[in-house]
Amino acid sequence: MPPTPSPRRTELLDACYAYLLDHGLTGLSLRPLAAATGTSPRVLLYLFGSKDALVRELLARARHEQVGLMAEALADMGDDSGLEDLTDRLWAFLSSPAQRPMVRVTYEAFLLSLTRDPGPWAGFAGEAAREWLGLLVRAQPADTPPALAEARATRALALVRGLLLDLLACEEPDRVAAAMRPPVHPVTDDGPRPSGR
Template identity: 60%
Template sequence: MTRRSELLDAAYTYVLEHGLAGMSLRPLARATGTSPRVLLYLFGSKDELVREILARGRRDQLTLLDSLRGAPFDEVVERLWEHISADERRGTVRLFFEAYVASLSADPGPWQDFAHQSVRDWLRLLREAQPAAAPDVAEARATRTLALLRGLLLDLLACDEPQRLRRGLDHVQ
């Protein structure tokens, strides 16, 4: 593994714990065992490092989505929820929403298109999980389910009440 890859992994781990908002290179460098100068040399700029961190998270998300391809709709929703709501993924969910909201700003910078791409990826999986449904019905169901999952995840971050949210998911499906 190259030094750049090692530092990207370490930076990703750091961001999962501390978040991206207000991220400063100095504490990040200290936590990853390097210097701000090395980070800038290897990644070109702080924005490029952020892009790489988001790309890393996106690869993890796409791996999850790809692992669910071909499963029936209810199983896809169940497995998505079990995976993304697990305690050990709170940092990943926080990073996702940080990037999602930042990408919607007037000047999204390194977060450009993050939300749009994510919506498209998740909708594609949820539509494909309904092969017998008419396209407009599959699209509507996928849209509703995606909105529900995202809303439940936000509540999970805010309240940490997984049992309540699980019941909410169960009563909608």
């Protein structure tokens, strides 16, 4: 059984997490991190073992916090809620301005984990995908065949992830949100139509 974290370790983990959300992962260094959190690199290394171990713990926290918040947001959905409602709820949660720092950090970690030498980010993308898929599968009606529930969850997650990446890249929320649920009929203008001649 792992030892109970000390109050100081918990306090510093919270402070490091806030720093991570503000500054991102790229170029993360112990010296400025320690200065910003009111400690020293030596204390961080003593409490967390290594910089890589601290980064892995911060990434796990970001992933678990995001999934936990989303699970709460989905908890009040009835069993008859369709996957479309579920996907809409997922999009509304993750695309909100309040979630932008966490989404940016998790995307950064996701992409870094896919590089040839992922270092402390190794496995992050796969772990995140499995957690999100598990959440989306469980949120579907209990009588949904497992393979179908997983396929639907995969499609919904891919849609939301792709649109979030576009949102982060362009900061055009209206355009990206419109793509989340496009109109059933094509939009046409009221101008004259060609005669066909």
